[in-house]
Amino acid sequence: MQRARKVLMAVAVLGAGAGVGSALFALVTPGELQKQEMLKEMPEQDPRRRDEAMRNQQLVMATLQEAATTQENVAWRKNWLVGGGRSA
Numbered sequence: 001m002q003r004a005r006k007v008l009m010a011v012a013v014l015g016a017g018a019g020v021g022s023a024l025f026a027l028v029t030p031g032e033l034q035k036q037e038m039l040k041e042m043p044e045q046d047p048r049r050r051d052e053a054m055r056n057q058q059l060v061m062a063t064l065q066e067a068a069t070t071q072e073n074v075a076w077r078k079n080w081l082v083g084g085g086r087s088a
């Protein structure tokens with residue numbers, strides 16, 4: 001009987017903890033309007049930032065393509081914008 005009481009008490013405590021945790025999570029989670037406002041403020045929404053990220057991605061892809069077609073170790077270049085097998 002005492003063992004059953006301990007088990008029920010443990011289940012009740014764990015259930016109460018899970019209930020409190022779920023309630024706190026529901027209170028803290030932002031609503032749909034707040035999510036949309038947060039998305040508007042993200043740096044990826046700025047056109048200049050997007051253009052800069054796209055240019056950076058193009059440079060990385062061009063470097064990877066060149067590295068795949070040459071025997072030169074392009075990682076040792078001092079200026080990655082200069083291609084054609086010469087170090088600047």
